[in-house]
Amino acid sequence: MTATAIYAAGAVCWRVVDGRMMVLVIHRTVHGDVTIPKGKVDPGETLPQTAVREIKEETGLTVALGVPLGVSNYPLSGNRTKIVHYWAAEVSDDAVRHSTFVPNGEVAALEWVTIKKARSYLTFTSDVEILDAFAELVDGGVTRTFSLVVLRHAKAMARSDWKKSDATRPLTERGVQQASTIVDTISAWHPKRITTSTATRCVTTVTPLSAASGIELKRTDNLSQDLFEEGKADIRSVIGKRVRSRKTAVICSHGPVLGDILREIALATGTPTGAYISDAASLEPGAFSVVHLSSTNPSSGIIAIETHSPRV
Template structure:
C-alpha cells in the first residue's frame, strides 16, 4: 500500500517511527442561505470530552482511504466520496507517534446520525468557530488548508481515477488471443481489493479496455456499485500502439461530464494517459505523475481531483496500491 498525497506534512518528525496510523475527514457544506459561507462539522466524543473531526485507527488489511470512509460512516452515519486530500497531522500518544490522514468530504443534505457511543453530538459551525473549539491544536492545520482551497475555488471537486489492470497470467504461458488473457490468482485478489478501494470515491462511470484482464479488474466494483461501464477499444494495448492519439482522446473525454469516473487500461498506454492528464494541471502536479516504466504496479491507481466548473484544472493527485502479495 502506498499513498502519495500532493499535500505535504510540514512538521519535522525525522527519525520518529509511526506507531499508530489513523484516518478521517473534515465534513463541509455551503450555508443554505449564503452559498459562499463555508461550514464544517465538529464531533463531540464523550469518552474524551473533546471536539474533533471524525477519524479512527486503521483496521488490519485496510487502506488509508478505506479507513477514512469507514470511520466517517460509523461515527456520523455519512456515506460520501472523499474529496481533496488535506495535510496529515502528527502527535504523540502513549504508544508513540500517531499520524492521522484527512480528506475533505462534502455533505450534500444527508441526514447525519451520530453513533451515540463514540460520538454523542455534532455541530455545524464556521471555520473560525471550529478553530477555537478544536481540542487538539494540530487539528487546525487541515482546517486551514480546507478554507484556503475553498477560497481558491479548489474545494468542490470530482474524482478521475486511473486504474492499471490487476496482475494477469504471464504472456509466455498464454497461447490464445491476447485480449482473452485472464487475471492470475493474485490478480483476482487484487481486483477485489481495487473494488473495495474505489468505494472511497464512488465513481458511477467506468471506461475500460474491453480486454479480459481490464474487465475482470473493474468487475467487482462495477457489480457492487451498479456503475455504468463503457468498453473502448482505444484503451487496448494494440489500438494504443497504432493510434495513441485515440487513447488520449478517450482520456480527454472523461472531463466532459464533470462527474466521478474511473478508467482502466494497460501499462503501455499509461504514458499517453498521464501525458493527457498533465495538460490539465500545473507543472508542480505534473512533475508528480508517474513518469518511468512500469508507471503503475498491477492494480495500482491514481486519483486526480478535478475542480468543478473548470475542465482545465486538476488540483490534487493521490496514488494508492491496494493489494500486493
Template sequence: MSGRIRAAGAVVLRERNGSHEVLLVHRQAYDDWTLPKGKAIPDELRPATAVREVREETGVLIELGMRLKSIKYRVGKGSLKTVDYWRASPVAQYFHPPDREVDETRWVDVEEARTLLTYDDEFPLVAEALGLPATTPLLLVRHGKAMLRKHWSGNDQSRRLAGRGRRQAVELIPLLEAYGVSRLVSSPAVRCFETLEPYRDYKGLQTETIDLLTEEEGTRDPDGVVACVKRLAASLGQPTALCGHRPVLPAMHQGLGLKPRPMVVSEVTVIHRDRKGKNVGVEVHKPTA
C-alpha cells in the same frame, strides 16, 4: 517497543445559507471536540479508512475531495500516530445514536469550529479545506495482476486476472467508492474489464469500453491514446475510473496532463480536476493485495 499507527479522517463541509459548516464530534472519554477520524484496519487503504470512520462516528456518508496535510503525534508508549485527512462532502446522513466513543456530533460554522476544536493542529486543516476548490476526481487504474502469458492458451485480449488480481479488484471497491466513482471506462481486454467488475456489480453500473486503449491498439497509436484521453478528461462530468495496460499508461498519463511514471498492478492514481479542467491535485494509492 514503539510502533506506527495509521489513521484517517476528513474535514466534512456543507453549505448552509451561503456559508460553510464543519462536522465535528465530541468524544466523552477525552471530553474533547475533534474532527472525525479513526485507525485503519489491516490492509485498508487510507481513503477507505476516512470514509468508514466518518460513517461509524457520525452516521454521515461522505465522498472525498482533495487530500489535506497529515498530522503526526506520539501516543501511548511513544508510538507514532499519523492521521491522513481529506476534504469531503456529505452525500447522505443516517441516524447515529450516542455511544461510548462519540456521544455528540455537531455541524458548526467556521468560527464556532475555531473556538470549539480542542487541538490546535486541527483548525488549520479546516482552513486548508476551505481554501481548496471544488473538484471532480478521475482515477487512473492499472489492471490487476493477470495470468502469465505463457500459461494462457487463448488470444491475449481474453487473458484473465490471476487469483491475486481478483483480490485486488475486490480491494478497489471501497477505494473507488470513497471518491464517489459513478462512471467506468476501460480497455475491452478481459483483464481490465475484470478489474472494474466487482465495483461495477456492487454499484450497478455499466463499463464503457474504448478499443484504442487495448495493448495492441494503444501501442500502435500512442498519439491517438493521448488525444482520446484528453477528450475524456475534458468532458469529465462525474467521478470516473479509467482502466488500462502498462504499455499504454505513458500515453494515458500524457493525455491527463501528467508526467508518465511506472504503476504497479492495480495501482490507482487519483487526479483532482477543478471546474476549469485544470489538474489541482494528484494522489497515488498502491494495493495491499
C-alpha cells in the same frame, strides 16, 4: 505501515448553508474534546476505507472522499506514533437527511460551524492545521471536486505463458484477488462511470467494482494496449469526455498506456506537465492514481494526485 505506528483516517466534512461554508466538528463524550471526524484503521482496511467508515460511524453521514488534505503525526505512550490521513468530504443535503446519528458513548454532539469558529473550537493544533489546508481550497475556489481514478489492470498471466491473442490474456489468481480487494478502496470516491480497455485483463479487473456499484462497464479499444502500440488509440477523446462530464470515473488500462492517459488529463485541464505525470503513471498491477479536479472549473488544473497500491 509500521509496527510502531497507529494509523487512522478522517475528513473535513463540509457543506454550504445559506451561502456560507460550514464544516463539521464532533464533541466527543469520553474525552470531552472537539475534533475532526476520524478513527483508527481496522485490520485489512485501507486508509480511504477507514475515513469513510469512521465518518459514517461517528456522524451517521455517508460521504465520498474529495481532495487529500494532509497527514498529522503525534506521539503516543509506549514510544509509538499516531499517523492520521485526512481528506475533504462534501456532505450532500440527502446525506444530512439520512444521517443515523444519535448521541452515544463516543460522540455527544455534532456541530456545523464556520471555518473561523472551528479554529477556536478544535482542541488539537494538528486538527487546526488540517482545517487550514481545507481553507486554502476554499480560498482558491476549488472546494467542490470530482476524480479520475486511473487504474492499471491487476496482475495478468505473462505474455510468454499465453499462446492466444494478447487481448484475451487472463488475470492470475493473485490478479483476481487484487480485483476484489480494490473495490472498497475505490468506492470511497463514489465513482459514477467505469471506462475500460476491451482487453480481458482490464475488463476482469473492474468487473467486481461494476458488480458492487451497479455501474455498467464502458469498453473502448481506445484504451487498449494493442491500439496504443499501433499508434491508433484516441486517448484524448476518452479523457475529454470524462473531464467534460465532471463526474468521478474509473479509467482502467495498461502500464504502457498510463503515461499518455495522465498527460491527456493534464492537457485537458490546462495543467503544466512534469515529472509528477511519470510518477503517477508508474503503477504496479492493481494500483491506481486518483486525479482530483475542480467540478466548477476543470480548466483550473489538477488540484492533487494520490496513488494507492493493492493490498495483495
